Amino acid sequence: MASGTLLYAQSGGVTAVINATASAVIRTARAKRVRVLAARNGILGALREDLIDTSAEPAAAIRALAHTPGGAFGSCRYKLGALDADRPKYERLLEVLRAHDVRWFLYNGGNDSADTALKVSRLAAEFGYPLTCVGVPKTIDNDLAVTDACPGFGSAAKYTAVSVREAALDVAAMADTSTRVFIYEAMGRHAGWLAAAAGLAGQTPDEAPQVILLPERTFDEAAFLARVRQVVERVGWCVVVASEGIRDADGRFVAEAGGSDAFGHSQLGGVAAHLADRVKQALGFKVHWTLPDYLQRSARHIASATDWEQAQAVGAAAVEFALAGRNAVMPVIVRTTDAPYRWRIEAAPLARIANHEKSMPAGFIRRDGFGITGRARRYLEPLIRGEAPLPYGRDGLPKYVTLRNRTVPRRLPAWEG
Template identity: 80%
Template sequence: MANGTLLYAQSGGVTAVINATASAVITTARARRVKVLAARNGILGALREDLIDTSKEPLASIRALAHTPGGAFGSCRVKLKSLEADRARYERLLEVFRAHDVRWFLYNGGNDSADTALKVSRLAAEYGYPLTCIGVPKTIDNDLAVTDCCPGFGSAAKYTAVSVRECALDVAAMADTSTKVFVYEAMGRHAGWLAAAAGLAGQGPNDAPHIILFPERPFDEAMFFAEVKKTVERVGYCVVVASEGIHTADGTFVADAGAGKDAFGHTQLGGVASHLAARVKDTLGYKVHWTLPDYLQRSARHIASKTDLDQALAVGKAAVDYALKGMNATMPVIQRTADAPYRWKIVPANLEDIANHEKTMPAGFLRKDGFGITAAARRYLEPLIRGESPPPYGRDGLPKYVVLKNVAVKKKLAKFEG
């Protein structure tokens, strides 16, 4: 049995397969006879010394996490500042780690989480504390640098493509006497990966989605109206997919809700689909419907991609392997080795090459008119949504998901007020 404890935490918005990564982390560590604690509600749990003893969960429940959406241990949107500006909180983390003999810290999240893991690794080195920090990739936005794709994205992409195809059939059926334009809002603040995934729903020029709006291209309302009108006159209806982060040429978000910034410094966005729908109705006079899938995009485990699930499990296992090998300030990332047939493997990457970097779509993935995806984008995206791995269903017709007991570890330190 390895000496020390492994602490696992989840960060930011959860995904349909983040619990699969957690399952892989815990089962891999158990096989190596390593004790695993989980921080309740991400980094907040570590700061508050609110830790969960995963050994209290039966193996069947840990395995069931692989088909359960959400975040089994809770997550949070909390970003630690620089080591200098937030030193008290970083030192508190080390105090908690010492108290519970934490020698391996696995932080499952996106860009900001990679940054936190990197900073914790540097502080531990500064204080001479033996700690290995591993960033574990997760985000439906697919905007992590270095990795070819990110666990969580493939399932959200599959949900998006399937939903757009199904909605388009509905709109087509009603277009003669009812809805002419349908607007679907996809997540993606600065990177339009999910919006691009909607492009997989159709193959030909008249197939939905007819217009995709990306944050990588400035939004021109007049050009958009002209394209909508042209599509309705040609096809009979128009399906629009808009990324939540589309902005005008001066950088103003189309859906800026005017609510300031969140904990990560992100502008609070309002609802681009409802805005566009109102503008189309008022300007062109068409009957319009719109939808905001929001959390549905990231929680739809019932339609998860098998590729995505396999990759979520693989990074969880590799994270433990890397940690026990002492590969500090590292993240297991996905490296594509072939498109046809699709092949991939897990390789290590330095956190400093990932933290606070953002991967937007290559210019070659966007059509010249800016309203759709290219063949190159399709080659990249299609393998990521392939395969099905539905959860088990009960006699009530609903998926059988697991809820953990999440038994807390006894606290050893004074309450933290920071």
């Protein structure tokens, strides 16, 4: 048995498969006789010394965790600043790790989490504390650098493409006497990956979604309204998919909810409602719109098999890397071929990932700016393939698991931060 404890924490918005990663982390560590603690509500749990003893969970519950959505140990949007600016918090974190003999720290999240893991590794080195820090990729936005895809994205992309295709059938059936335009708002602040995935719902320009609005292209209202009118005149109806992060020529978000979150990001939401109002006022069409919001990232019932497998693969690899002493790295997905789709896991330095953002390549966006190209399809299609197994009960609902989440006794004074 390796000497020491492994601490796992989840960060930011959860996904349909983040618990699959957690399950793989715990199962892999158990196979190597390593104790795993989980921080309740992410890095805040570590700072508060609110740590969950996963050894109290039976093996069956940990296996069931692999098909349960949400974040079993809780997550948080809480960003630690620079080492100098937030030094007391980093030192408190190190005190907690010392108190519980944590020698391996796995932080499951996006860009900000990779940055935090990197800073913790540097602080531990400064104090001479033997700690290996590994970032674990997760985000439905698919905007992490280096990795070919982010666990969580494939399932959200599948949900988006399926939902848009099904909604389009509804709109087509009702267009003669009712709704002519349907607008679907997809998550994506600076990168349009999720909105682009909606493009998989149709194969030709006349199939939905006929219009996709991406943050990588400046939003031109006049051009947008003209395109919607053209589609309705030609097809009889139009489905629009808009990323929440589209901006106008002045760089302002088209729809900004006001305020910002703990990471300093503007809170978005309402772009579909805004666009619907403009279409109605300018073109006179009856419009319906939807804001799937959390449904995009929680829809485990329609998870991608590819995504589910990759979520577990990065979790298992993270433990292997940590126990091998591969500090300040992240297990990333490397695509080796498109057809057949093949991939492998490699270690990438956190310094190449932290605070970097991967946007849609120009070659993935159609020249008119309203759709995706064949290159984008070749990239996206493998990520939504397959269905992940999910047990159902006699009530017709999925059988998910709720963990006991028993905490270990605190060994330090309460955190006053």
